[in-house]
Amino acid sequence: MYIKFLLSMTLLFCSTLTVAATGKLLATPGVSQVEGSAGGGLVPWAQLAGYASEDEWAVNGFCSRADVTDYRLGACGVQLNLFNRVELSYAVQQFDVPALNTEIEQSISGAKIRLYGDVVYSKWPQLSMGVQHKSLDDGTVANLVGAKNTRGTDVYLAASKLHLGALAGYNWFWNVTTRYSKANQLGLLGYGGANEGSHILLEASSAVFVSRELAIGIEYRQKANNLGLGEQDWRDLFIAWMPNKHVSVTAAYLDLGRIAGVDKQTGWYLSVTGYW
């Protein structure tokens, strides 16, 4: 598989380097979002992936897995941070529908640019703009459910801020993202449909750091119901562990609502990111 080759080449390349980027404070880059951007689990954040400060670059790799009642999603990807100004990412998602014995694969190329600020130090929140270009490997299922396209591009604007000691001495983080998207279920069910409404969607995250290494938070991601299959907003409750500047592990309880006509898709999410 292409992504495995890419990941192993990246690992090989990175293992030849002795110095990893460590210029940011612990935990401040966030973790890896299911479409490959730096973020929470569901929402892309304003931070750029990895520990590169403005004089460094960083490479990260991640794999995530979500198991809900009737479906399973796996995603792996790589991220490149250039001088904490530009983030480039590439991810591949595999969506399993055991009931239909079907697998849907989608690749996502992402780019994010930091427009203003620093999530910790600037007076106003860090602000970034990003794009995620997504393309389905095989559009059979998307066409079957009535999607208009098998590829699409999301554009988002994200604002993030970490407030030191703000909640009775605990550090408090929040992020708000607005996204333009025509995607149905991340694009796994194609783009657009007969029931299209507004394409502007709201996403948000909030977390409290109970220690330097451990954050507990919630996320919300608004979804459009382009296909008329009752697609619902997503939410999760997550715990992220960032023991050092080389690895992070995130676990979450997911509530993804109705997916492709099947109600109450809840379950678990696990994600690991490695940083060089």
Added chain:
Amino acid sequence: MKISVFIFCCLSLLLGCTTQPNTSLYQQLGEQAGLEKLTDSFIAQIGNDKQVFHYFEHSNISHFRQGFISHLCSLLEGPCEYKGDSMVAIHTGMNINEKDFNHVVDLLINAMKEQNIPHTVQNEILAKMAPLRGEIIKI
């Protein structure tokens, strides 16, 4: 959503109990004695560090120690007035980058951990110091 509401209730309870509204950070740090111990730990952290030691190589340690103690004391609302040089005057020409600045923050956090300063007090101290960054880096 029930679970998240429950956890957030627990969390707010936990947070509520740790509030100490009428005590200054200076007092929570253990006043002058606590401030001195923290500063000595911080100096030891810097002295053992390869990445940033060179910035301090030619500084007078006792001058730095006195200045740091009185500056922090006044920042944390202790009974001191900082009369030393301004942050800008001290750091001009040092050209400290973001990475090295954050590394010194890491060293200060190590020193605070070493002195068993509670996590919440550590954060509140960092919150007082963070706004000084603009007067320290890239000048």
